[in-house]
Amino acid sequence: MATSKVLAGARVVLPTGIVEGGRVIVEGTRIAAAGPGDGPSPDGPENAPSPGGHEKAQVLDLTGHWLVPGFVDIHNHGGGGASFTNGTVEEILQGVRTHRQHGTTTLVASTVTGESDFLTQRAGLLSELAEQGDIAGIHFEGPFISPCRKGAHSEELLRHPEPAEVRKLIDAARGQARMVTLAPELPGGIDSVRLLAEHGVIAAVGHTDATYEQTVEAIDAGATVATHLFNAMPALGHRAPGPVAALLEDERITVELINDGTHLHPAALELAFHRAGASRVAFITDAMDAAGFGDGTYLLGPLEVEVQGGVARLVEGGSIAGSTLTLDRAFKRAVTVDRLPVEDIVHAISANPAKLIGTYDRVGSLEPGKDADLVVLDADFELKGVMRKGSWVVEPRLG
Numbered sequence: 214m215a216t217s218k219v220l221a222g223a224r225v226v227l228p229t230g231i232v233e234g235g236r237v238i239v240e241g242t243r244i245a246a247a248g249p250g251d252g253p254s255p256d257g258p259e260n261a262p263s264p265g266g267h268e269k270a271q272v273l274d275l276t277g278h279w280l281v282p283g284f285v286d287i288h289n290h291g292g293g294g295a296s297f298t299n300g301t302v303e304e305i306l307q308g309v310r311t312h313r314q315h316g317t318t319t320l321v322a323s324t325v326t327g328e329s330d331f332l333t334q335r336a337g338l339l340s341e342l343a344e345q346g347d348i349a350g351i352h353f354e355g356p357f358i359s360p361c362r363k364g365a366h367s368e369e370l371l372r373h374p375e376p377a378e379v380r381k382l383i384d385a386a387r388g389q390a391r392m393v394t395l396a397p398e399l400p401g402g403i404d405s406v407r408l409l410a411e412h413g414v415i416a417a418v419g420h421t422d423a424t425y426e427q428t429v430e431a432i433d434a435g436a437t438v439a440t441h442l443f444n445a446m447p448a449l450g451h452r453a454p455g456p457v458a459a460l461l462e463d464e465r466i467t468v469e470l471i472n473d474g475t476h477l478h479p480a481a482l483e484l485a486f487h488r489a490g491a492s493r494v495a496f497i498t499d500a501m502d503a504a505g506f507g508d509g510t511y512l513l514g515p516l517e518v519e520v521q522g523g524v525a526r527l528v529e530g531g532s533i534a535g536s537t538l539t540l541d542r543a544f545k546r547a548v549t550v551d552r553l554p555v556e557d558i559v560h561a562i563s564a565n566p567a568k569l570i571g572t573y574d575r576v577g578s579l580e581p582g583k584d585a586d587l588v589v590l591d592a593d594f595e596l597k598g599v600m601r602k603g604s605w606v607v608e609p610r611l612g
Contacts, residue, residue, distance in 0.1 A: 216271055218603070221250050223275035223589070226282070226559045228578045237280060238270075239585040242602040247579040273609065275589060281559050282578050283318030283586030283601060284540040285566040287392065288352055288440070288469055288497035290323045290513065292504035292539070297322040298335065298514055302342065309347055310606075311505040312498075315539035318586035318601040319567065319576050321391050322348045323499075325514040326355030326366040329378065336385035343389035349570060350391035353382060354440065357395035357405065358420030362445045365527050365534035366420065367515050374405040383414055390414045391570045394440040396421035397431035410435025415569060417469075420445045421456055428459035432466060438569065441499055442468040442485055444476055444533070461488045467569055469497045470561070472546050473538040475524050479551055491557035495566045496543050501525055501535035545594040 225235030236250025293311030295304035357374035392415035419440025567577025589598030598609030
């Protein structure tokens, strides 16, 4: 039997709240216990008895640190120099590893707009990685979006969300499609929302020019997510409130937020949290290849992107083209800039997205029986350690 790991002395964030001087016990790939503890064994890690009393346990003293669930990113296009839309299997895995090193232990791979046959082929490739457990499913962002709000998507490849084509795409994903972003005001939009809901796939409203009324209709048809709220949709207006108001006010909607300081003003993020509440927010990266890699020139689908100072923009037109964000940076910013309670951030960065994609029984919180996916942060909310399924991705070096 593998040696147990006892992570002791940290401020542990549980679904019930923060436990000071708490303890998490890991046995194999799972969490065996999580809750109050007496701190590290006074005898040290080599002599500590295991929780079961049959063997010695490795004890890690995390006094002065935070212990939170592994992060769950449901909207991510790549990282580490690799694209989930265009990359080879090894390149995709490199992107996944890059984000794991920044605390994202569960990741849904997002594609961008492309030709129908190309997206079908990518769906097949990504579904294999999902079946192997490397990713948690597929998110199709485009091609069923508005040319008025296309952002960093190729306009000539955009198409109406005809239900037959939407069905073809999710069938190609072999049960691994988790979410499709679409503009519900386009022909076929509402019917496609219903189709997705019937097949257990999240219908997300995004890259849309919908009115308030059209957005309400989409929600009533089964849409449950707002793709990067505020971005790529009409601004909130006092006479024409548009999709933002409809998405914020409805308890059935979870709103994605990109907390990188570029996509959202802190006041907009505060508004979303205040109106939706912590239970209806999901922090995402919307990351592209440059995340965790550096400035330079990249491709996002067929479009050229220039990254300068960590901000990605299309070479032609200058539109923001995804982000270079990693979720550890989003977490720290949420604490230090946005002044959000740590418990609320954990909901937004772990629990809520896990619930959305149907994996909360395994990930998204520190509870016995769940996968041992966790992140160690220091007192300044800098990442110090990452564990996935009981093995260290980033082994803590404390002191």
